[in-house]
Amino acid sequence: MYLKKALKNLMAEFDNEVKLPSKFYQYLEDIKKSHKLVIKSKDGYFCENCDKRFTKQKVYEKYGAKFVKCPYCKKWLITKTNRKKHFSQTDNFCIIENFKGYIIFRLFSVRTFYTFPHCYDTDYCEYGRQIYKYTNTLELIEEVYNENVNSTLNGRYITYQYFMNSNWKAIYNRYYGFGDEFKLYPYNLKKVFKNTKWQYCQIWNFAKHIDIFGYFGYFNINGYLSIDVELLVKNKLYIMANSLINNYFIIKIDNKFLYKNIKFVKKHHLDIDEYLFFEKFKIENIRLIRNYAQYLNNFTKTFFDLKIDLEKADREILNIKNNLIDYLDYLEICKSLEYNMKDKRILYPHKDIVEEHDRVNDLFIVYQNKKINKSIKNRYLQIKNNIYKNKKYIIFPVKSQSQLINESSQQNNCVKTYAERIANGVCDIYFMRLLSEPKKSLVTVEVRNNKVVQQRTKFNEATTKEQQKFLELWERKILNMKG
Numbered sequence: 001m002y003l004k005k006a007l008k009n010l011m012a013e014f015d016n017e018v019k020l021p022s023k024f025y026q027y028l029e030d031i032k033k034s035h036k037l038v039i040k041s042k043d044g045y046f047c048e049n050c051d052k053r054f055t056k057q058k059v060y061e062k063y064g065a066k067f068v069k070c071p072y073c074k075k076w077l078i079t080k081t082n083r084k085k086h087f088s089q090t091d092n093f094c095i096i097e098n099f100k101g102y103i104i105f106r107l108f109s110v111r112t113f114y115t116f117p118h119c120y121d122t123d124y125c126e127y128g129r130q131i132y133k134y135t136n137t138l139e140l141i142e143e144v145y146n147e148n149v150n151s152t153l154n155g156r157y158i159t160y161q162y163f164m165n166s167n168w169k170a171i172y173n174r175y176y177g178f179g180d181e182f183k184l185y186p187y188n189l190k191k192v193f194k195n196t197k198w199q200y201c202q203i204w205n206f207a208k209h210i211d212i213f214g215y216f217g218y219f220n221i222n223g224y225l226s227i228d229v230e231l232l233v234k235n236k237l238y239i240m241a242n243s244l245i246n247n248y249f250i251i252k253i254d255n256k257f258l259y260k261n262i263k264f265v266k267k268h269h270l271d272i273d274e275y276l277f278f279e280k281f282k283i284e285n286i287r288l289i290r291n292y293a294q295y296l297n298n299f300t301k302t303f304f305d306l307k308i309d310l311e312k313a314d315r316e317i318l319n320i321k322n323n324l325i326d327y328l329d330y331l332e333i334c335k336s337l338e339y340n341m342k343d344k345r346i347l348y349p350h351k352d353i354v355e356e357h358d359r360v361n362d363l364f365i366v367y368q369n370k371k372i373n374k375s376i377k378n379r380y381l382q383i384k385n386n387i388y389k390n391k392k393y394i395i396f397p398v399k400s401q402s403q404l405i406n407e408s409s410q411q412n413n414c415v416k417t418y419a420e421r422i423a424n425g426v427c428d429i430y431f432m433r434l435l436s437e438p439k440k441s442l443v444t445v446e447v448r449n450n451k452v453v454q455q456r457t458k459f460n461e462a463t464t465k466e467q468q469k470f471l472e473l474w475e476r477k478i479l480n481m482k483g
């Protein structure tokens with residue numbers, strides 16, 4: 001799509017007046033270096049960045065690739081075996097400029113082709129721009145791309161035809177924009193954001209430590225963050241800040257607690273989950289934090305309600321991590337069984353927790369059945385006057401859970417699940433039967449608010465006209481008289 005004249009002029013002025021920032025080529029070289037591989041052969045590893053050999057090294061997987069850290073140049077590089085003949089890597093990065101009231105994101109792409117052995121070929125270009133009006137926030141005016149981008153029905157790809165190209169076109173559909181996650185060129189940022197709302201935002205330090213991140217999150221454009229990321233970055237808590245801006249939920253942090261414990265948080269590089277866990281349980285035990293942080297949402301409420309001592313639970317109930325679900329369930333069941341939840345022997349059972357869980361669960365089923373049976377019986381006493389008959393049929397309310405189970409097995413339907421609903425007063429179940437065969441199931445009737453809402457026969461077939469008439473009469477004569 002063609003660019004509006006004002007924007008076209010703006011881009012032309014920009015291209016005339018704005019030079020590449022001073023460390024552009026150094027930055028580019030760094031990216032090229034990061035595209036070097038560590039080649040693995042039967043002799044060990046060879047770092048193609050610093051031409052050194054080394055053996056044994058731990059391999060880490062990230063973004064679906066295998067990385068090792070070269071012990072000599074200390075770089076994290078992708079490792080490939082010497083059987084790999086071709087490989088390519090691409091990095092997109094962004095240079096932000098502040099120009100005539102606009103914040104302009106210049107998008108660059110760097111692609112390196114590797115060919116065995118030792119051959120690296122790198123292309124790079126500027127392919128797009130995001131033009132924002134700087135008001136009190138960043139307001140996207142337009143996203144544009146140039147002749148380095150080939151736009152087809154299947155999507156866009158970068159051709160690296162020109163280093164730079166000034167033939168800008170607007171992206172027709174915002175859904176197909178370039179997004180907000182790039183590597184960020186850090187060296188000019190302090191200057192760019194001078195005299196703006198973000199002049200103390202520290203993004204220049206953050207960009208040096210975190211490879212790729214979403215700047216919308218960083219600037220809190222969507223207002224998800226309850227804490228300024230800059231506060232974390234000022235304190236060099238880059239990992240925590242990064243996990244915070246990658247989170248799409250509103251996270252509240254107790255700033256006072258954070259400040260008080262910042263040494264511990266820094267020392268262990270806590271991410272946001274780990275920090276929140278630490279803040280909640282206030283245990284300076286890094287092993288516990290690492291083990292349990294990910295389950296925070298599952299068990300916090302139960303543990304707090306019952307004042308469970310996590311360290312004690314961890315120590316005494318072996319392998320609580322693996323058995324956490326059983327343990328939580330165990331506690332909930334004990335609560336339902338109305339046990340004394342202040343009794344330490346109940347809170348920390350000195351037995352295998354899985355067995356203990358199964359034991360109380362069996363008790364609970366019996367307990368629950370008793371409770372349901374009692375409710376069904378009480379309900380029966382309340383509505384037994386609704387029993388009605390004519391010369392052929394009789395209809396009467398269900399009296400017990402076993403009657404329900406019997407009915408459902410005769411009818412091949414699912415009335416069994418109605419037990420709880422009757423017990424909770426959601427509905428009533430009646431059995432309609434032939435006077436001549438009162439033990440044999442015929443029609444199961446569900447009643448809500450004195451109205452028949454469902455009638456089922458065997459295999460859920462329709463009732464006959466005669467049966468229907470009987471039910472209507474019953475509803476009118478008996479049920480409605482009460483309503």
Ligand SMILES: [Zn+2]
Binds near residue numbers: 070
């Ligand atoms: Zn190296």
